[in-house]
Amino acid sequence: MSTTHLQPTTHIARRMFELLEPICLVTFMADECNEELAALGHRTYWDGYFASRAAPLGQVPAHVVHAAFYNFADGEVARHIPSAWETISPAASVAARERGSAASLRRILGEELAGSPGLARAADLTTKAAISAPTEGRVMYAGMRTLDVPGDPVARLWHSATMLREHRGDGHIAALLGAHIGGTEAHVLSALEMNIHPPESFGRIHHLPKERLATVMDGLRERGLIDADGHFTNTGRATKQRIEALTDELAAPPYDALSPAELDELITELQPITAALVATDSQ
Template identity: 65%
Template sequence: MFELVEPIGAVTFSDVPNEAFLAVGMRNYWDGYFAGRAAPLGTAPAEVVHAVFYNFADGEVARHIPWVWGRITPREAIVVRERGSATALRRMIGELADSPGLARLAELATRAAVSAPTEGRPLYAGLRVLAVPDETVARLWHAATLLREHRGDGHTVALVAHGIGGTEAHVLLALALGMRAEEFGRVHHLPRPQLAAVVDGLRAGGLVDADGGLTTAGRQTRERIEALTDELAAPPYEVLTPDELDELIAGLEPVAAAVRAADG
């Protein structure tokens, strides 16, 4: 489900929504990112957004929040994000946007997306308060976003439970992909000494070996985190019957494939 939901929810971070945020006064991509994604939390201070988002380096959130709230309100940001994301998704999936089965697909996805408990899921809880869009493509995007952030909140729980910080999580992923930390997109911009200190901490914890690769314990830790993340992401789908879940999977496959193809 992650592989099917993630591409649909992630259209939020594509060019069309970005341009929509720039048009209303955001200075750059990250202004729009934080305004749109943090909007369900209201005008929460940077420290709170940092805690909820979890995997940004210290100070990154504060470069954008609260500055963005001087240019746009959270309610306005929610509208800009939804409209831009729905437009992007419609363009990416082409004829599928007007296919007869898309309304049924959006209905199944939405039923799952609004069924999970909100306790311990701050970003998911904030999204649950928002009205579900009436338009079919926007509704599907909204459902995918709910499911994506529900899983993301659970992933944070899994990381905290295993004592892995946000930057550490990026470093472990980079190493699992066979990359050095300074080559990985989400953390490559950080000062080399800062990244080196993170790697040293993981090495001291037995997760990274002397050559900078993952140890057996490091790989096992990542596997346990991913398995727990998947387990914690399952509750929304329990409201669907096995046949409905199969129907949802079959319907999402061509939509997700179209988004991935359009996104290159």
């Protein structure tokens, strides 16, 4: 008897996140994607990041990207959108991101694993899950669903894993909104969960104006989520745990498209792929 179907769906969603996230991270951690985007004419890493990730939404204004991404500070998106699209189309940015990400996966995995039947099967099953979920309330996921699924197995695995990442991200934003946690506040809670202290030193927010960070920290203290020294209170830790649990719950629906046997097979085929990526930090 399969053991996967005996697990709560939230556990499956968390396990799939652990297996798929290293595949998605090559886009941000490895060199090939940035090189492809730079070759198009994107001037900086962040030009390429905002332009290529937001591109499935079409050529939308900065405030729409800011709303969809959620966790960037006011004004950060507007420094890159829409100027990054002035001479480079969203479609070109999407294609460059896919090329670079697939190239990174092939390099890290090597020919034997990248060309294996197991990877092709993992790509097929990941795609089956990724195209199955409802799009209502899932802005970034819905944008990804408008794109063609690549034929190449490596590119298809990356593409479908990224669809599922955006699906999960949309749900995470819903969980944060329900807990009344803003984007910068979410980074503070994540930093504390990773034992980064002071949390203001976290790489995603350390560059923000000190006055802005102080206001965020003061607000978290007033709500009883962090203490005077900037550590989690019991209430703060419980709040973070509830957000993560709801995120897992909301991320589960795509995997309903897979049978228990297919879930077992997908996990088995993804394990060596993920292990190879984790060993290199997806770089």
